[in-house]
Amino acid sequence: MASENLDAKIEQLLNVEKQMRLAGEIVGTRKAAIDILQLCFEAKAWKTLNDQIVVLSKRRGQLKQAVTAMVQQAMEYIDKTPDIETRIELIKTLNSVSAGKIYVEIERARLVKKLAKIKEEQGLIAEAADLMQEIAVETFGAMAKTEKIAFILEQVRLCLDRQDYVRAQILSRKISPRVFDIDASKEKKKPKEGDNMVEEAPADIPSLLELKRIYYELMIRYYSHNNDYLEICRCYKAIYEIPSVKENPAEFIPILRKISWCLVLAPHDPLQSSLLNSTLEDKNLFEIPNFKLLLKQLVTMEVIQWTALWETYKTEFENEIVSGKFLSEKAGEDLKQRIIEHNILVVSKYYARITLKRLAQLLCLSLEEAEKHLSDMVVTKALVAKIDRPMGIVCFQTSKDSNDILNSWASNLEKLLDLVEKSCHQIHKETMVHKAALKRDLGDGVISGLIISGAPQYSGLKVPYQECLFEMLNHCVGEE
Numbered sequence: 101m102a103s104e105n106l107d108a109k110i111e112q113l114l115n116v117e118k119q120m121r122l123a124g125e126i127v128g129t130r131k132a133a134i135d136i137l138q139l140c141f142e143a144k145a146w147k148t149l150n151d152q153i154v155v156l157s158k159r160r161g162q163l164k165q166a167v168t169a170m171v172q173q174a175m176e177y178i179d180k181t182p183d184i185e186t187r188i189e190l191i192k193t194l195n196s197v198s199a200g201k202i203y204v205e206i207e208r209a210r211l212v213k214k215l216a217k218i219k220e221e222q223g224l225i226a227e228a229a230d231l232m233q234e235i236a237v238e239t240f241g242a243m244a245k246t247e248k249i250a251f252i253l254e255q256v257r258l259c260l261d262r263q264d265y266v267r268a269q270i271l272s273r274k275i276s277p278r279v280f281d282i283d284a285s286k287e288k289k290k291p292k293e294g295d296n297m298v299e300e301a302p303a304d305i306p307s308l309l310e311l312k313r314i315y316y317e318l319m320i321r322y323y324s325h326n327n328d329y330l331e332i333c334r335c336y337k338a339i340y341e342i343p344s345v346k347e348n349p350a351e352f353i354p355i356l357r358k359i360s361w362c363l364v365l366a367p368h369d370p371l372q373s374s375l376l377n378s379t380l381e382d383k384n385l386f387e388i389p390n391f392k393l394l395l396k397q398l399v400t401m402e403v404i405q406w407t408a409l410w411e412t413y414k415t416e417f418e419n420e421i422v423s424g425k426f427l428s429e430k431a432g433e434d435l436k437q438r439i440i441e442h443n444i445l446v447v448s449k450y451y452a453r454i455t456l457k458r459l460a461q462l463l464c465l466s467l468e469e470a471e472k473h474l475s476d477m478v479v480t481k482a483l484v485a486k487i488d489r490p491m492g493i494v495c496f497q498t499s500k501d502s503n504d505i506l507n508s509w510a511s512n513l514e515k516l517l518d519l520v521e522k523s524c525h526q527i528h529k530e531t532m533v534h535k536a537a538l539k540r541d542l543g544d545g546v547i548s549g550l551i552i553s554g555a556p557q558y559s560g561l562k563v564p565y566q567e568c569l570f571e572m573l574n575h576c577v578g579e580e
Contacts, residue, residue, distance in 0.1 A: 106143050110136055110152065121161060130169045137170060141177050146186050149174070150193040157197045164203045171198055171207050178214060191215045206243050206299060209235045209251060216258070229258035233267070238274050244301035249275055249311050256318050268322055272315075277338070280312035313339055327430060330372055333362035337375070346384070353387055360391040361420055364398065365434050368441060368482060390416070401450075403443045403462055406436060440465070440473050441482065448483050448496040456492045 113136045120128035133156050140149035153174055157167055174194055181187040191211050198208040212235050219228035237243055237251045252274050259268035306314065316335040323331040336359045345351045359379060366372045376395060379385065385392045394413065397404055417435070443463050447454065460470035474494065477483050484497040 106139060106145060106148070109139055110148075113139070117156070117166075118159075121159065121163060121166070124163075126163055126165045129163050129166045133166045133170045134173050137173050137177075141180075144182075146181065146190065149177070150189060153193055153197055164201075167197070167201065168204055168207075171204050175207060175211065184218065188215065188218060191218075205240055209237055209240065209243070210302075213251065213254065216254075220258070225258060225261050229255075229262050229264070232258055233271075242297060242299055244298055244305070245279070246308055246311060247301040247305050249279070249308075249315070250301075250305050253311065253314055253318060256322075260318060260321050263325075265322060265325055268318075272319060272322065275315060277315075280308060280315070282308075309342055309344070313342060313345075327365075327434065329362045329366040329434070330369075330375075333359055333366060333375060336362065349384075349387060352384055356382075356384060356388060357391060357416075357420065360385075360388075360395055361417070363395065365431060365438060367438070367480075368445065398442060401446050403446050404439050406439050406464060409439060410436075437473075441477060444474060444477055445483060448485065451496060453493055453495050456487065456494055459494055 113132050117129055117132035117136070120132055136152050136156065137149060140146075140152055153170065156162065156170060171194055174190065178187055178190055181190060191214055194211050195208060195215070198204040198211065201208075212231055216228040216231045219225075219231065232251075232255045235251070237248045240248065252271060256268050256271045259265075259271060316338045320332055320335045323335065336355050339345060340352060340355045340359065345355065356379075363372065363376050363379060376398060380392070380395050380399065385395075390413075394409075397409075417432070440463055444459075447459060447462055456467055456471060459474070460467050463470050463473070465473070471487065474485060474487065478485050486495045486497070487493075488495070
């Protein structure tokens, strides 16, 4: 009996909706559609609700405003469904209705996010990630900036959960880190006439600073899979610069510890050296003096004894691996590798020539291991060295800076041009004095042959001219 009354009421409202729709009454059409959904919801007729949503959306000449209001109204019923199956069915119905309609693209994105969350709770992470990747929120002009960022970060997180690192990197590049540094107070609040109206972000969307921390934590997960310690360090540096973190010792001390370990584990290069020195100048580092001492050893040009260092920091390092979860099992080998590289660089600063045996003693390694590590550093261009294996001698050379090489080339070119100009001047002078017609082609060797053979017509050439000409010819032959 209740179902008959419901069908009768729905039929009456459908007739009202038709009259309003044909008359072009936006308000009346929208109210009639919402009332139909409200009747179904109050009667707990979920199947009828889904059917009416599809029927109303497909009616001929249905108004956009009515479809938008209907989808928004039905979205409020999702959390009030009696079971998970009914909830999924309602979300799928709304997804099918909003598919391909730009005026409900934001609602569809929120529906997909809800469905992906349900799939993730059921353990279907791959399916949830595929659902989220169907939506490109960066093209939504009416969506709030924070909601866009939160949606993309959710896409990245699901890709990392399914270990799809390539797609995670592609999605992360949709977010520029500079967007987190924009002052929200300077943004325009009221759009000008003709601008797109931007909707307010839902209450459950984090603030921009919270999204910044989430973004860098996800990037740490991404860079950790291939042990890119320098990028991990930069991510922790960005988190450390957040005001709420930098002012709270309980938060910044664990982050500073991780920054210190990443700097120690990162290969030596200009960026690593710059970050290392800037970290040492940080006053908050005094809160953890043992890590300050560790970083101080890396900037000091002295050989570090690996055994003593490992005994001092072994406990700290192992605890960081267990609790921090950002260091892999390979991190211990990388730490030893970095200390060896530091020691080789120190030796190269103090020695121009050293025996391989003595180098191995300084590094506390065997001859084969010392030669291997030295060769690897030469291959990666960390230093310039040559090994005389029969004699067992290593010769270190100072690496030439690119600017110095360019300056030397410029100097050589300047000398060559001066020589050519001087030669031309001498040739012109002798031509005017002796009325000699000299050939311009100096490549065929005619002039040099005449001068060498002592031809009578050129016997009067002066010695400075001959020397200058010979010098120019020799320079050209040397260049070839």
